[in-house]
Amino acid sequence: MEAKLYNQSGEEVGVIQISDYVFGIEPNVPVMHQAMERQRANARLGTHNTLGRGEVEGSTRKLYRQKGTGRARQGSIRAPHRKGGGIAHGPHPRSYTKDMPRKMRRLAVRSALSARHRDGAILFLDRLTFEQPRTKDMIAVLNALNLTGKTLIVLDRKDEHVRRSANNLPNVKTLLAHYLNVIDLLTHDHVVMLKAAVDVAQGYLDKPAHAVAADVSEEGA
Structure with a gap:
């Protein structure tokens, strides 16, 4: 396929x-949804915590005698229904x-790339180089490419000049090709992929050589 x-x-x-x-398969929507979920x-920290009745501060004495007061029986000031008491069935770390x-994860990424390419949201760039980090230079590139809205720039390797040039732009994000993921691909309006980044992505997402050889042999037969 040419682009x-x-x-x-x-x-x-x-x-x-x-x-x-x-970039040209039929997107598998259920797998993309599963990968996104x-x-x-996996991004959740899970550090939430609550204190049970055995962990909050407070006396352990019975508040008053069980019978003869006319009030409801009470056993502890740390009971969940009392103010300042413990939390019943609360979240813990x-x-x-x-x-x-892995095959499903890669299928999800290939599906997302194919869907964005089908919609015309992926733009391929021969290279992106800056002599120094300058936000103004990055804005000039985006204007030249007529890109508005949220833009994802996919790089083949770390480039501090490019990263820092995009760092101050709230709608621009840089990402290495090794870390392509469904959420970033689907939540940005435009995806700019460097030519070298395409080679990196296809290096681990493309069909294995033995599978290609098998397809060729089947066609020949």
Whole structure:
């Protein structure tokens, strides 16, 4: 599959070959949803905590005798129904981590990439270089590419000049290709992928070589 390739001045400079297996599949919506729920769950800290009746401060003596007062019987000032008492069945520290097979995780990312490419939301850039970190330079690139709204810039490697140039822009986020995920791909209006970042992404998302060889042999047969 071919896609248009642009430079950071907004000019079309050629085409780029992209994998149908990564950018051209039918999106699997249930798997994308599962991956998104997993990512959100794994982001939860789970540090919430409440104190039970055995952990709050207070005397352990019985408030008054059991019978003969005309009032309801009471056993402890630390009971959950009393002000300042413990919390019954409250939350305690726990892990919300969910697991998901690697093949499903990668299918979810490929589905998200295919969906965004189908919608025309992915723009391929030959390279993005700045001599120094400058927010003004990043704004100039976005204007040249006619990008408005939330923009995700996918890099092949760490680049402090690019990262710091985008850092002060609330609607711009940089991400390494190794960390592509469903939430970032679906919640940004535009995805800008460097040519080198496409190679990195296809390196671990594309169909394995032995699977490609098997498909070729089946076609030949």
